[in-house]
Amino acid sequence: xxxxxxHTSSGDAMARARYQxxxxxxxxxxxxxxxxxxLLASAHVRSATLEFQKSEELAGLRAAILKAPDAATAAGLxxxxxxxxxxxxxNLFGGWPFLQTGGYLLLGGAVxxxxxxxxxxxxxxxxxMPALDAEAAxxxxxxxxxxxxxxxxxAVLIGGAGVLLGVFSVGGPxxxxxxxxxxxxxxxxxxxxGQYARPYWAAAADFPSAEEIARQWPRFRGPxxxxxxxxxxxPPSWNGAGxxxxxxxxxxxxxxxxxxxxxxxxxFLTGATEEKREVYCFDAATGNLLWQKAVxxxxxxxxxxxEVLEDAxxxxxxxxxxxxxxxxxxxxxxxxxxxYAGRQLWARNLGTIKNSYGYSSxxxxxxxxxxxxxxxxxxxxxxxxxxxxxxxxxxxxxETQRPVPASWATPIxxxxxxxxxxxxxxxxxxxxxxxxxxxxxxxAKVLDGDxxxxxxxxxxxxxxxxxxxxxxxxxxxxxxxxxxxxxxxxAEDGLPDIVSPLSDGKLVWLFMTDGTLxxxxxxxxxxxxxxxxxxxxxxxxxxxxxxxxxxxxxxVTHILATGETFQELGQSPLGEAVRASPAFLDGRIxxxxxxxxxxxxxx
Numbered sequence: 026x027x028x029x030x031x032h033t034s035s036g037d038a039m040a041r042a043r044y045q046x047x048x049x050x051x052x053x054x055x056x057x058x059x060x061x062x063x064l065l066a067s068a069h070v071r072s073a074t075l076e077f078q079k080s081e082e083l084a085g086l087r088a089a090i091l092k093a094p095d096a097a098t099a100a101g102l103x104x105x106x107x108x109x110x111x112x113x114x115x116n117l118f119g120g121w122p123f124l125q126t127g128g129y130l131l132l133g134g135a136v137x138x139x140x141x142x143x144x145x146x147x148x149x150x151x152x153x154m155p156a157l158d159a160e161a162a163x164x165x166x167x168x169x170x171x172x173x174x175x176x177x178x179x180a181v182l183i184g185g186a187g188v189l190l191g192v193f194s195v196g197g198p199x200x201x202x203x204x205x206x207x208x209x210x211x212x213x214x215x216x217x218x219g220q221y222a223r224p225y226w227a228a229a230a231d232f233p234s235a236e237e238i239a240r241q242w243p244r245f246r247g248p249x250x251x252x253x254x255x256x257x258x259x260p261p262s263w264n265g266a267g268x269x270x271x272x273x274x275x276x277x278x279x280x281x282x283x284x285x286x287x288x289x290x291x292x293f294l295t296g297a298t299e300e301k302r303e304v305y306c307f308d309a310a311t312g313n314l315l316w317q318k319a320v321x322x323x324x325x326x327x328x329x330x331x332e333v334l335e336d337a338x339x340x341x342x343x344x345x346x347x348x349x350x351x352x353x354x355x356x357x358x359x360x361x362x363x364x365y366a367g368r369q370l371w372a373r374n375l376g377t378i379k380n381s382y383g384y385s386s387x388x389x390x391x392x393x394x395x396x397x398x399x400x401x402x403x404x405x406x407x408x409x410x411x412x413x414x415x416x417x418x419x420x421x422x423x424e425t426q427r428p429v430p431a432s433w434a435t436p437i438x439x440x441x442x443x444x445x446x447x448x449x450x451x452x453x454x455x456x457x458x459x460x461x462x463x464x465x466x467x468x469a470k471v472l473d474g475d476x477x478x479x480x481x482x483x484x485x486x487x488x489x490x491x492x493x494x495x496x497x498x499x500x501x502x503x504x505x506x507x508x509x510x511x512x513x514x515x516a517e518d519g520l521p522d523i524v525s526p527l528s529d530g531k532l533v534w535l536f537m538t539d540g541t542l543x544x545x546x547x548x549x550x551x552x553x554x555x556x557x558x559x560x561x562x563x564x565x566x567x568x569x570x571x572x573x574x575x576x577x578x579x580x581v582t583h584i585l586a587t588g589e590t591f592q593e594l595g596q597s598p599l600g601e602a603v604r605a606s607p608a609f610l611d612g613r614i615x616x617x618x619x620x621x622x623x624x625x626x627x628x
Contacts, residue, residue, distance in 0.1 A: 238347075245345075246479065253567070254568070254569045257571070274621050275314065281338060282340065282604050285622060291306055293344050302320040306365075320369075332380065334382045360419075371417075379408060423462060434476050437479060438460060446502075450478075454471075467503040472489060480525075481527060483529060490526055490535060522537070524565050531546070533547055541555065582596070601619055602619040
């Protein structure tokens, strides 16, 4: 017969073990419920944030459509609205599977908690327990071990579910926020209508969206290289000598003729001498130098010293940034790429650039690739090419040979409403390329001389100009040699040799180095006016709303009204010589002088 005392003691030991296991399970389940509730609350906040973001961003883009200078620009903005709306909807609706999964896990956790709590309450009624004999203790110990193992298994299971939920929660895993959109005219991570897009929690795209780019100043002459800013609220006046309107002024360590580029709260510049090449990152709010990195020519590169004029120097090309990386190139062919913390991702040497005046074509970052124009050589022996380098590794993705000698212009990126075109100017050809693969789209034989002014775009026309040639208005979108079929009109007065043209879609302005300003009508090429401003100019002009900003070599910025008559609204001296083109952001202008970088705006 079984001893009643022994049987009772053994039963109490097992009850204690079950009690402890149940309490542990209830605690784990309770903590898991709190975790799931916190994530669901975060999802709710994000949903509300996305709705607000969608409303704000799309309202801004629709306002920009109404102010678009031409139909092509408006079409591009409409496409950006459609794609951004799609992306925001997918990011928003992509949270639904997470909410559904969270609900199931919440229900499962609640069931486990109730069962565990009920079991603990039932066993608690049998406590306190009497002392155990050896056999009962052995059985109770085994029960407790099984209970602890069950608790651990349950904790691992719930923890794994929590990790899985975290991975698929809003924003994705750590370091992988929701994707940024693609390049101009396309959104990364968003499939065309009717196709299924990648999950909203996928890793961030390696390049920004068109609307992100439009809000920054990521390259020479702004988002597409056209000298047009999205902001009309830029400062109307300042005085560097007296400090009026100057937020800060900070020295730049090495000289350079390149212009500042800006993304968010970071400003990037380069500087160089014959011996040293450096990239700088400044804080846009304070002017503090955040990092200063030397660019070393990779070992094994056998180089000839580059030929440069004093006016060009060794750091004439403007850097480019895309909010992920910053790339810079120098006269000796060194090119390097850095992340935002200043870590060098890669560096290459493209060979000594054979250019009699010094290399000055600026970079463009397109969908995670650095587009590099290497125009060099002579008309009899051109050595020019257009390259795309992978932004992460620096490896050549594609290379297209160009039938032109050395030039000093910088390509522009336009959207015709049907496709993107990367347009480069060099004697004698203006050539349009597919920026994704480097394929030539069309060419027009319209240039002569040493080509330095960059093209621009407005009113559906591409404008190229150079002293010794003509101002030529070209209809983009063609195929092959379009010299006879796509030239809308030409003009011969006021042709610049350095300064790039500017257009608002109705008019196009030309600034000669001696300060002569000539304005033409876009629709037919007739001259609206000509004005001798009696200044020396090497900086290119910028359009901000209905005002034109042009800075002369003495550092005085002349602010002009748009329209078919000349009207100077004011002059703002910096107190320092200027050759670089300013960068324009929301309420701010950043100007590189001969020795300092300036921020202009209200505090």
